[in-house]
Amino acid sequence: MSPRPADISGPSLRSLAPLRTPLRCKTLSVFSTPTARIIGMHPYNDSRQASLQAHFIVIGGGIAGLAVAYVLANAGHHVRVIEKRGLGEPAGGLRVPPNLSKILRKWVGADELKRTAVRCVGSPFLDLATDSRVGYIHWKPAVMEETGGEFLMMHHEDVHRMLYDLAVGAGADVLLDTSVVAIHPGTDALPNPSVSLSNGQVLTADFLIGADGPNSRVREVVLGEDDDAEPGGTTVYVASVPASEMRADPTLREFVRTDEWPIWMGANRSMCGHYIRATNEFNITLFMHKNDPDAQSGEEGWEDVILSSGLDQSQHGSSVQKLLKLAPKLVRTRFMRRPEGVPEWIDQTGRIVLIGEAAHPWFPCGTHGASMAVEDAVVLGRLFSNLRSWSQVPSFLSAFQELRQARCDAVLESDVANARLVALPPGPMADARNADMHRQLDDWDEGALKENFEAIAEIFGYDAGDAADEWWVDWGRFGNKLDEGGPGVHLVNFDVQVVAVETE
Ligand SMILES: Cc1cc2nc3c(=O)[nH]c(=O)nc-3n(C[C@H](O)[C@H](O)[C@H](O)COP(=O)(O)OP(=O)(O)OC[C@H]3O[C@@H](n4cnc5c(N)ncnc54)[C@H](O)[C@@H]3O)c2cc1C
Structure with a gap:
C-alpha cells in the first residue's frame, strides 16, 4: 500500500522541516516502498530461545539495563542486574516515540500502555515570554500509523517500573541498592570478567553489559582511559505538577485541555510540557543553553534536586511562571560532551559491551534517550537469541556496534539540533524559523511531503527487532x-x- 499524500499533508508537517537533520543511516523511502517495509517484514519473534545459554551481569538497572535483561532472560540466558539506586527515584517525563512505543506495545500490550501513557496529538510552538503561538506540528494518526507505533508521553518512572516487572518476570535477578565498585576484565587464562559489589560480593559471568549511564565506569574499562567529559553548554531542569491544579487555573487550563506537547521558545532557553501518569500530572522540562544565567550549573546525572525559586524568571511569560510556582522542586542535570566520542563499545577481551547512555551519552531529556537505549537492548538481545556456539560471539558483538552506532550518532545530532533550534536568540535565524513554522498548507508540494515524511520514517519507522533479524x-x-x-x-x-x- 502506498501512503496517500492527502493523509499526511498539512501545515503542521511543513514546520517539521527545520527540526530534522539528514540521517546517514539507511533511508526508508515510504513513497516507493510498501508499508510492510516500514512496519517490519519479518515476524518479530520475541520468544526465540538461544540453544547455548550464557551468564550475563548487567551493570546498571536503568532503562537500558532492565530492557536488555528482559530480552536476554526471555531468550533463555541467565541474567543478573546490579543497580545502585532503587525504584521510584525523582524523575520527570519521557517522550516515547513510535520506534519505542511499538516495542513496549509488543512487550506489555496496548491496554497496559494506555494505563500510564497518553498519545500526543500535536505540538504547539509558543513564545516563552508572551505565550503567543508561532507554529504547530500535528502528529497525525495516519502518519504515525505508517511508522508502526504511536507518539506517547509517559513518566520515566512508569517506563522504568514496567521494564523492571518485565525483567523480573522473565527470570532476571535484579539487585537494587547495590553498586558495582570495581570491574575486572578476564585474562587469556580465564576470559570471564567479574565485578566487585558494594556489599562485598564478587560475581563472575560470561559477559558484562555496561548499562551504567552517561557517567559509565564500564566505559573507562572498555576504552582503557579516564572519562574526558566536558560541559556541553546546557543544563536541564525537570519537574511534574498536578494536572488538577492546572485545570483550576484559567491561564494553565488550555495546556491540559488537549493531549499536546507544547514547546515554549525563548532566547537560549526553552521549555516543554506534557501529560504524564496518564492525565494525572504534567511534566515540565526547562532547557538552559550557553549564555543563559542558569545554564552553567549542575552535574551530569539525576540525583541533584534544587528549588525552582532560585531560577531566573525574567524571560518567562505568565504560564511558565505559574507552572514553576506549582513545581517547588526540580531535578537538575547537565549535558556533558565527550570530544572523542565513544569509539569502541566492546572491550579487547570481547566479553564486555556497552549499551544505552554508557555507549552513547545522550542530550538530557532529548526525545530519543530512552528509545535508543531500548533499541540497543532489543538488537543485542535478539542477536544473542541466536547463540549456539561461542565462536559466534565476536560477530554478534561487532554487528551490535555496527548496527547501532551510526543510527545513535545521527539521531543524537538531530535531538541536539532540535533543542537548539527552539532556543535561538533573537535575530535572522529565529525569524527564519518562525516564518517557516507559520507556513500554510498550500505551500506544500509532493516533494516537500516526501522529504518530510521520509525523515520521520527514518527515525520513527525503525524496527530494532527487524534490524537484528535482517543482520542474522x-x-x-x-x-x-x-x-x-x-x-x-x-x-x-x-x-x-x-x-x-x-x-x-
Ligand atoms: C533516576 C533517573 C531519572 C531520569 N529521569 C529522566 C527524565 O525525567 N527524562 C528523561 O528524558 N530522561 C531521564 N533519565 C535518563 C534516561 O533514563 C536515559 O536518557 C535513557 O533512558 C537511557 O538510559 P540508560 O539506562 O542508558 O541510562 P540511565 O537511565 O542513566 O541508567 C543508568 C543506571 O545505571 C545505574 N548505575 C550507574 N553506575 C552504577 C554502578 N556503579 N553500579 C550499579 N548501578 C549503577 C544508575 O543508577 C542508573 O539507574 C533519567 C535517568 C535516571 C537514572
Missing part, C-alpha cells in the same frame, strides 16, 4: 553454517561474510 538472515546464519562445517573458521566482519555468501 543476511550475514549471521552463514557464519554459523561455516562454523559447523569446519573448526576454527571464525567470521568477525562483513567483508569476510560477503565472500562466504558468494561461495556457497
Whole structure:
C-alpha cells in the first residue's frame, strides 16, 4: 500500500522541516516502498530461545539495563542486574516515540500502555515570554500509523517500573541498592570478567553489559582511559505538577485541555510540557543553553534536586511562571560532551559491551534517550537469541556496534539540533524559523511531503527487532553454517561474510 499524500499533508508537517537533520543511516523511502517495509517484514519473534545459554551481569538497572535483561532472560540466558539506586527515584517525563512505543506495545500490550501513557496529538510552538503561538506540528494518526507505533508521553518512572516487572518476570535477578565498585576484565587464562559489589560480593559471568549511564565506569574499562567529559553548554531542569491544579487555573487550563506537547521558545532557553501518569500530572522540562544565567550549573546525572525559586524568571511569560510556582522542586542535570566520542563499545577481551547512555551519552531529556537505549537492548538481545556456539560471539558483538552506532550518532545530532533550534536568540535565524513554522498548507508540494515524511520514517519507522533479524538472515546464519562445517573458521566482519555468501 502506498501512503496517500492527502493523509499526511498539512501545515503542521511543513514546520517539521527545520527540526530534522539528514540521517546517514539507511533511508526508508515510504513513497516507493510498501508499508510492510516500514512496519517490519519479518515476524518479530520475541520468544526465540538461544540453544547455548550464557551468564550475563548487567551493570546498571536503568532503562537500558532492565530492557536488555528482559530480552536476554526471555531468550533463555541467565541474567543478573546490579543497580545502585532503587525504584521510584525523582524523575520527570519521557517522550516515547513510535520506534519505542511499538516495542513496549509488543512487550506489555496496548491496554497496559494506555494505563500510564497518553498519545500526543500535536505540538504547539509558543513564545516563552508572551505565550503567543508561532507554529504547530500535528502528529497525525495516519502518519504515525505508517511508522508502526504511536507518539506517547509517559513518566520515566512508569517506563522504568514496567521494564523492571518485565525483567523480573522473565527470570532476571535484579539487585537494587547495590553498586558495582570495581570491574575486572578476564585474562587469556580465564576470559570471564567479574565485578566487585558494594556489599562485598564478587560475581563472575560470561559477559558484562555496561548499562551504567552517561557517567559509565564500564566505559573507562572498555576504552582503557579516564572519562574526558566536558560541559556541553546546557543544563536541564525537570519537574511534574498536578494536572488538577492546572485545570483550576484559567491561564494553565488550555495546556491540559488537549493531549499536546507544547514547546515554549525563548532566547537560549526553552521549555516543554506534557501529560504524564496518564492525565494525572504534567511534566515540565526547562532547557538552559550557553549564555543563559542558569545554564552553567549542575552535574551530569539525576540525583541533584534544587528549588525552582532560585531560577531566573525574567524571560518567562505568565504560564511558565505559574507552572514553576506549582513545581517547588526540580531535578537538575547537565549535558556533558565527550570530544572523542565513544569509539569502541566492546572491550579487547570481547566479553564486555556497552549499551544505552554508557555507549552513547545522550542530550538530557532529548526525545530519543530512552528509545535508543531500548533499541540497543532489543538488537543485542535478539542477536544473542541466536547463540549456539561461542565462536559466534565476536560477530554478534561487532554487528551490535555496527548496527547501532551510526543510527545513535545521527539521531543524537538531530535531538541536539532540535533543542537548539527552539532556543535561538533573537535575530535572522529565529525569524527564519518562525516564518517557516507559520507556513500554510498550500505551500506544500509532493516533494516537500516526501522529504518530510521520509525523515520521520527514518527515525520513527525503525524496527530494532527487524534490524537484528535482517543482520542474522543476511550475514549471521552463514557464519554459523561455516562454523559447523569446519573448526576454527571464525567470521568477525562483513567483508569476510560477503565472500562466504558468494561461495556457497
Ligand atoms: C533516576 C533517573 C531519572 C531520569 N529521569 C529522566 C527524565 O525525567 N527524562 C528523561 O528524558 N530522561 C531521564 N533519565 C535518563 C534516561 O533514563 C536515559 O536518557 C535513557 O533512558 C537511557 O538510559 P540508560 O539506562 O542508558 O541510562 P540511565 O537511565 O542513566 O541508567 C543508568 C543506571 O545505571 C545505574 N548505575 C550507574 N553506575 C552504577 C554502578 N556503579 N553500579 C550499579 N548501578 C549503577 C544508575 O543508577 C542508573 O539507574 C533519567 C535517568 C535516571 C537514572
